[in-house]
Amino acid sequence: MTAPVKVYVSGDASALSVGADDVAQAMETMATQRNIELVVIRNGTRGMLWLEPLVEVETPAGRVAYGPVSLEDVPSLFDANFLRGGEHSLAHGLTEKIPYFARQERLTFERCGVIDPLDLDDYEACGGLTGLRKARSMAPSEIVDIVTQSGLRGRGGAGFPTGIKWKTAAEQKSEKKYICCNADEGDSGTFADRMLMEGDPYSLIEGMVIAALAVGADEGYIYLRSEYPHAAKVLRAAIKKWEAAGHSGQGADGAPAFKLHLRMGAGAYICGEESSMLESLEGKRGQVRAKPPIPAISGLFEKPTIINNVLSLATVPVILEKGADHYKHFGMGRSRGTQPFQLAGDIARGGLVEKAFGVTLDELVNDFGGGALSGKPIRAVQTGGPLGAYLPVSEFDVQMDYEALAERGAMLGHGGVVVFNNTVDMAQQARFAMEFCEIESCGKCTPCRTVQSIIGFSPRLRSRIICKPPFCMNA
Ligand SMILES: Cc1cc2nc3c(=O)[nH]c(=O)nc-3n(C[C@H](O)[C@H](O)[C@H](O)COP(=O)(O)O)c2cc1C
Numbered sequence: 001m002t003a004p005v006k007v008y009v010s011g012d013a014s015a016l017s018v019g020a021d022d023v024a025q026a027m028e029t030m031a032t033q034r035n036i037e038l039v040v041i042r043n044g045t046r047g048m049l050w051l052e053p054l055v056e057v058e059t060p061a062g063r064v065a066y067g068p069v070s071l072e073d074v075p076s077l078f079d080a081n082f083l084r085g086g087e088h089s090l091a092h093g094l095t096e097k098i099p100y101f102a103r104q105e106r107l108t109f110e111r112c113g114v115i116d117p118l119d120l121d122d123y124e125a126c127g128g129l130t131g132l133r134k135a136r137s138m139a140p141s142e143i144v145d146i147v148t149q150s151g152l153r154g155r156g157g158a159g160f161p162t163g164i165k166w167k168t169a170a171e172q173k174s175e176k177k178y179i180c181c182n183a184d185e186g187d188s189g190t191f192a193d194r195m196l197m198e199g200d201p202y203s204l205i206e207g208m209v210i211a212a213l214a215v216g217a218d219e220g221y222i223y224l225r226s227e228y229p230h231a232a233k234v235l236r237a238a239i240k241k242w243e244a245a246g247h248s249g250q251g252a253d254g255a256p257a258f259k260l261h262l263r264m265g266a267g268a269y270i271c272g273e274e275s276s277m278l279e280s281l282e283g284k285r286g287q288v289r290a291k292p293p294i295p296a297i298s299g300l301f302e303k304p305t306i307i308n309n310v311l312s313l314a315t316v317p318v319i320l321e322k323g324a325d326h327y328k329h330f331g332m333g334r335s336r337g338t339q340p341f342q343l344a345g346d347i348a349r350g351g352l353v354e355k356a357f358g359v360t361l362d363e364l365v366n367d368f369g370g371g372a373l374s375g376k377p378i379r380a381v382q383t384g385g386p387l388g389a390y391l392p393v394s395e396f397d398v399q400m401d402y403e404a405l406a407e408r409g410a411m412l413g414h415g416g417v418v419v420f421n422n423t424v425d426m427a428q429q430a431r432f433a434m435e436f437c438e439i440e441s442c443g444k445c446t447p448c449r450t451v452q453s454i455i456g457f458s459p460r461l462r463s464r465i466i467c468k469p470p471f472c473m474n475a
Contacts, residue, residue, distance in 0.1 A: 010052060150336065178217055178306070191352075193414075220259070275289035346419045361383075384411035
């Protein structure tokens with residue numbers, strides 16, 4: 001008896017929004033009608049969002065891609081014998097050879113869109129748990145050293161060296177420490193955190209357990225943006241399965257079991273700022289705390305706390321698995337490793353591109369992205385979210401790394417790249433960004449207060465705060 005053919009249809013929110021559920025259902029119905037055995041697996045997305053709903057068929061040569069598939073395309077796909085990789089106008093050949101995908105350097109997102117997100121065996125077969133096993137055989141200080149040597153910097157926006165943060169927390173003498181994952185993902189045009197949590201949740205959980213081993217923590221929280229119900233569902237199921245499999249249990253070195261909780265965010269941009277996030281996690285209003293003390297010394301419930309972005313934590317397993325040198329080998333200058341860039345706005349091929357630091361903005365927008373979807377000339381892109389900058393086409397030669405962008409007066413933020421065509425009034429966009437900042441600001445810091453008084457915005461809704469490095473003590 002031959003094994004049923006495996007068909008992958010993404011269950012990522014981006015794919016669901018364009019009808020992936022209906023396509024998956026239609027595939028199953030048509031297979032039954034035609035007496036064909038097939039298994040539909042709901043994977044995460046590969047990040048080629050313009051091809052969603054993407055349908056991949058497992059063949060002896062590899063997975064063959066078809067997309068974007070609509071309900072009406074399903075009968076013709078069966079007629080074209082797509083279950084054997086047959087020719088069709090929607091066929092793109094082997095997924096891994098599609099130039100957009102083949103040219104990427106996937107480390108953090110290596111498994112995303114490949115595995116069944118909640119299948120722990122699948123996760124392990126694709127390299128999952130290797131990093132944690134290595135970490136369990138090491139002294140906590142060795143784990144911190146590897147993360148430091150890798151050059152990993154926080155992907156939440158500030159780019160602070162992760163190893164230094166971990167060392168500070170590890171040095172604190174306390175019977176209680178916490179690991180908090182910042183999954184508030186509030187920058188405009190960003191979706192990499194969500195994509196990772198929906199497509200490969202165990203890599204985040206594994207990263208948090210490794211962080212706990214490194215600093216001596218036994219409890220953690222994922223603070224998830226309330227607008228991400230699909231990610232919440234996947235994370236809840238993943239935490240349950242992970243704990244049931246005993247992967248949070250005591251290590252050989254007697255490390256304590258790690259208890260992980262999921263908490264939904266309070267729906268404010270400011271709650272992504274780490275000290276507001278701590279307030280919110282403690283059940284209070286999301287307001288910034290004064291620093292010092294930094295959270296690594298006194299954070300959640302006044303205990304030493306590691307706060308890292310989803311991508312920072314999810315990158316730790318691959319660093320442990322492949323070594324600090326392997327990771328450090330990617331990138332340029334002080335920006336080591338890879339960055340998941342998110343292409344959005346008026347762009348032909350929107351999606352996620354994981355590439356070593358140093359790729360130019362032009363390569364991202366034009367080579368990967370294919371220019372504007374509307375076909376109109378591009379006027380500017382926004383990088384770094386509402387607190388970032390608008391870069392005109394004359395700046396497209398900039399290499400995407402923390403320092404190179406700062407030299408041009410821009411910032412990387414969370415890696416979002418939002419494209420605007422030449423019909424967009426950039427002055428209006430700038431005003432919109434400032435209005436957003438004003439609305440989300442409580443005006444506690446001088447720059448926010450000053451900006452508001454200069455540009456004459458009303459002091460309404462000053463219950464929140466926006467902070468921009470280098471001015472703000474909380475950035
Ligand atoms: C207004 C504001 C909003 C922020 N929003 C987020 C966010 O949504 N997600 C995030 O990871 N970091 C956000 N940050 C950065 C965090 O304060 C913090 O630097 C980060 O979570 C630390 O993790 P990392 O070192 O892994 O980047 C924000 C900062 C500011 C000032």
